[in-house]
Amino acid sequence: MNNYPCKLFDQLTLNTPLILASGVSGNSDSLLVRAARSGAAAVTTKGFTLKYRKGADNPVSTDWGCGLITNLGLTNPGVDSMKYMLSAYVEKAGDEAVPVFANIYADTAEEFAELTRKTAALNPVLIEADLPAPDENLASEVTRAVCENAAGIPVSIKISPDCCRISRLAEAIRDGGASAITAVNPIPGMLIDAYAAKPFLSNGTGWISGPALKPIALNVIGELYQAVDLPIIGVGGVMSGLDMAEMLMAGARCVGVGSALYYEGYSAFSRIMNEFSAFMESEGYRDLDEIVGKIWWKS
Amino acid sequence: MSEFRKNEGMRSQIFTVDQVRIENEMTTSLIMREPLQSEPGQFLLLWLPGIGEKPFSIAGIDPLVVTIADVGKMTHEIHGLKPGDRVWVRGPLGRGYQAYGSEALLVGGGYGASPLLLLAENLISKGINVQVFLGARNKDLLILTDQFKKLPLKLHLTTNDGSAGLQGFVTVPLEAAIQELPDRNQACVYACGPKGMLLGIDALCEKYRIARQLSWEAVMRCGMGLCGNCRIELPDTWQEPADQPGSRRAWLVCRDGPTMFTQ
Numbered sequence: 001m002n003n004y005p006c007k008l009f010d011q012l013t014l015n016t017p018l019i020l021a022s023g024v025s026g027n028s029d030s031l032l033v034r035a036a037r038s039g040a041a042a043v044t045t046k047g048f049t050l051k052y053r054k055g056a057d058n059p060v061s062t063d064w065g066c067g068l069i070t071n072l073g074l075t076n077p078g079v080d081s082m083k084y085m086l087s088a089y090v091e092k093a094g095d096e097a098v099p100v101f102a103n104i105y106a107d108t109a110e111e112f113a114e115l116t117r118k119t120a121a122l123n124p125v126l127i128e129a130d131l132p133a134p135d136e137n138l139a140s141e142v143t144r145a146v147c148e149n150a151a152g153i154p155v156s157i158k159i160s161p162d163c164c165r166i167s168r169l170a171e172a173i174r175d176g177g178a179s180a181i182t183a184v185n186p187i188p189g190m191l192i193d194a195y196a197a198k199p200f201l202s203n204g205t206g207w208i209s210g211p212a213l214k215p216i217a218l219n220v221i222g223e224l225y226q227a228v229d230l231p232i233i234g235v236g237g238v239m240s241g242l243d244m245a246e247m248l249m250a251g252a253r254c255v256g257v258g259s260a261l262y263y264e265g266y267s268a269f270s271r272i273m274n275e276f277s278a279f280m281e282s283e284g285y286r287d288l289d290e291i292v293g294k295i296w297w298k299s
Numbered sequence: 300m301s302e303f304r305k306n307e308g309m310r311s312q313i314f315t316v317d318q319v320r321i322e323n324e325m326t327t328s329l330i331m332r333e334p335l336q337s338e339p340g341q342f343l344l345l346w347l348p349g350i351g352e353k354p355f356s357i358a359g360i361d362p363l364v365v366t367i368a369d370v371g372k373m374t375h376e377i378h379g380l381k382p383g384d385r386v387w388v389r390g391p392l393g394r395g396y397q398a399y400g401s402e403a404l405l406v407g408g409g410y411g412a413s414p415l416l417l418l419a420e421n422l423i424s425k426g427i428n429v430q431v432f433l434g435a436r437n438k439d440l441l442i443l444t445d446q447f448k449k450l451p452l453k454l455h456l457t458t459n460d461g462s463a464g465l466q467g468f469v470t471v472p473l474e475a476a477i478q479e480l481p482d483r484n485q486a487c488v489y490a491c492g493p494k495g496m497l498l499g500i501d502a503l504c505e506k507y508r509i510a511r512q513l514s515w516e517a518v519m520r521c522g523m524g525l526c527g528n529c530r531i532e533l534p535d536t537w538q539e540p541a542d543q544p545g546s547r548r549a550w551l552v553c554r555d556g557p558t559m560f561t562q
Contacts, residue, residue, distance in 0.1 A: 034545030
């Protein structure tokens with residue numbers, strides 16, 4: 001079976017274009033190993049912050065029918081603990097280790113600078129910084145702060161889809177020095193239980209992911225692809241090999257899965273990749289260059 | 300009336316408290332008006348709006364029975380519920396126990412007795428011979444003994460301080476019962492309780508080459524296999540399935556479990 005190697009940058013080629021997205025199970029070295037052994041070509045950590053965050057009380061998530069809603073409140077032990085997690089991951093994964101993308105979150109550019117310095121010292125292959133709000137000026141400041149402190153490690157800025165000027169945001173990220181853009185973060189949402197007359201999640205609101213997010217992600221990825229010449233890490237509602245092909249055709253260079261692990265468990269990686277390979281073969285595509293951004297090509 | 304495709308995912312369903320049964324000083328059972336179809340050993344998430352949501356074992360299904368110890372803020376609120384009050388339930392979730400062989404040895408440590416009541420009823424209805432072993436620190440912490448006594452099974456009680464049943468760990472009468480089994484290949488140990496007890500039972504079953512299904516506890520958050528909070532490492536005696544690489548060292552209690560089967 002062809003794995004379709006995925007060249008993200010000059011210095012980084014993944015075995016396949018299918019990776020573990022941030023937020024799911026990425027708070028444990030042994031779960032990262034499980035994702036790697038299940039077929040993820042790279043694993044992204046859960047979002048780490050400068051200091052420990054306890055996170056939200058239960059309920060923190062549910063399946064509302066067309067997707068998931070989640071708000072764990074950025075539970076994480078703080079960036080200093082990421083060091084132990086990543087070294088344990090490398091040790092436990094052994095020969096089966098795949099590259100690690102370190103996802104980080106801060107509220108301000110200053111905080112991002114310090115967080116990036118600490119993260120870069122752990123030497124992940126990519127630093128993925130979550131943009132706190134989809135604002136061009138903030139994107140510019142945060143991207144510069146992260147890139148200037150990343151010690152040469154490639155940086156991807158992860159954006160939310162609730163932004164009305166995607167192309168301007170993309171240009172600010174490119175001009176700030178980022179090597180890639182990750183799109184998209186889940187979109188804000190709310191679930192209400194009418195009988196309880198209350199929001200279901202303890203924090204009131206949360207983020208919508210899963211199948212409901214896919215068309216929104218495809219739209220944003222398409223806009224990014226047309227606006228800037230940066231590799232796009234596509235994330236949002238990918239459940240099947242065809243979903244993956246669609247996201248690559250919208251312009252993503254590789255594709256992350258998260259919610260699929262709820263719907264199916266870790267076997268989702270191999271099933272999605274098998275379906276994707278079958279699609280590529282049946283349609284006569286030989287490599288990823290023949291489909292990335294294909295819907296925008298003028299033939 | 301037009302028909303819409305209902306797609307509610309796993310949203311909470313409302314259950315109404317019918318009776319509150321006091322099990323001991325710290326523990327009560329809520330007996331609901333409505334049933335919940337479930338396999339023994341599965342669990343549910345019980346939500347009190349504005350207060351919180353927690354996982355609980357299912358002690359009965361028709362009607363739904365949930366046995367709850369008063370150990371924290373939310374369980375204290377649950378203990379204040381009266382007949383007619385409503386609770387919100389998601390589930391059943393996770394993998395339950397599977398009937399195996401013709402001799403069943405059920406072992407509950409403390410509140411671990413709760414899912415075994417439904418399991419005992421289920422196995423008896425399938426014609427399986429059932430013995431139940433309940434252990435606790437003292438007699439006040441044993442639960443559901445009166446409910447087990449109503450069923451056609453042999454009940455063994457142990458307490459650490461000897462205030463009820465045999466003094467000592469529950470593994471002592473369990474080992475004696477294993478030694479008396481007519482055919483160990485046709486027997487299975489089903490257990491629920493604290494980690495130390497489960498590891499002891501696993502070692503005992505390994506020694507006698509007997510099948511066992513152990514139900515593990517963990518601090519659960521999302522309940523959906525996403526957050527990773529409830530991951531545990533299973534004992535080396537458990538054979539990792541070929542299609543689940545890496546699962547033995549990162550086993551999700553909410554999703555892969557809560558029950559583990561070692562044959």
